[in-house]
Amino acid sequence: MKKLILVIVALGLFLQLDAQTHKTQNVIIVTLDGFRWQELYRGADSALINSNFTKDKKETTKRFWAATAAERRKILLPFFWNTIAQKGQLYGDRDAGGKDEVANPYHFSYPGYNEIFTGFPDVRMNTNDPIPNPNMNVLEYLNKQPGFKDKIAVFTSWQIFPAILSAERSGLPVNSGYADFKDPKAGDRLKYLNDIQHKVPEIIGPDERLDFLTFEFSKEYIKQYKPRVLYMGFDETDDLAHDGNYQLYLQSAQKEDGFLGELWQYLQTDPQYKDKTTLIITCDHGRGDVPLQNWRDHGTDTPHSGQTWFAVIGPDTPAKGIITGDTTTYHKQLAQTISKLLGLDFKAAAGHEVGEPVNTVLGK
């Protein structure tokens, strides 16, 4: 009997220890479509500001320019550089020797998001058409785990996400494009957003909701429904770069950084989220790195557009700032990293391969 008690006490201690080593209870994932590592780490580019890609050079210089890369990136993305760089980790700074890439060969959106969420850079996913994804994604997997059912939500600007995340099969709530948020229990703020989103001009296009609306939907949803996992997908950076509008590309990135700062501050005021939430921010692909020739483009014909970045802040991630060194991280590793942060091992139902987690994120 004594032995049994001892075993029970030891087991209890072990479980407690395990619970102590894994603090993340919630994960928020954010993507900035086609936002380059060059601006994340170097801030605004002078060749682009002084080119025809910038309409108001004086205003853009005033708002975004400073002498050093370290100053410029802080101006462009204050939340990244005042908070994540201090308390989290940043990957893909090639100027500091860090490399982050997509493992898929295509370097555009659907293949990029498929890779992030399924952990599998499937060569079949060579399309941006709304074809339901045959691969199981990590959100779908989590939605089937105890304690996560109906605690997962997705809000994106680009309307193709119900296909990318196979919403019909997975049953995940995916609100994308200018679709209304439909739930009879939705509060007044969410209902108001349904109303006003149809009153703004579709500046980017009918398939891409403006990012501030996607953010407001996400924020109000978090406040009302308290999800454990939420994915928020922004789109403007890619669209504005394709348009050759560097001024608004920079503005959009800066606004999105502000959204993240606002969200992070809110999470720290709520006991469900405070010190129990990990925020992961990344992109689906890079862009060309010759400023005046191909910064607008990406894809197999655009060299280096598979170069990407990601950033993490949360209670299980040691504050290391910029990650340097010889290793290369790949976006196929992010799905398992998300799962491991929540203490779970992501195995895809159809048995497709899943990339290894990024151990430095997990403090290993």
Ligand SMILES: [Zn+2]
């Ligand atoms: Zn694009």
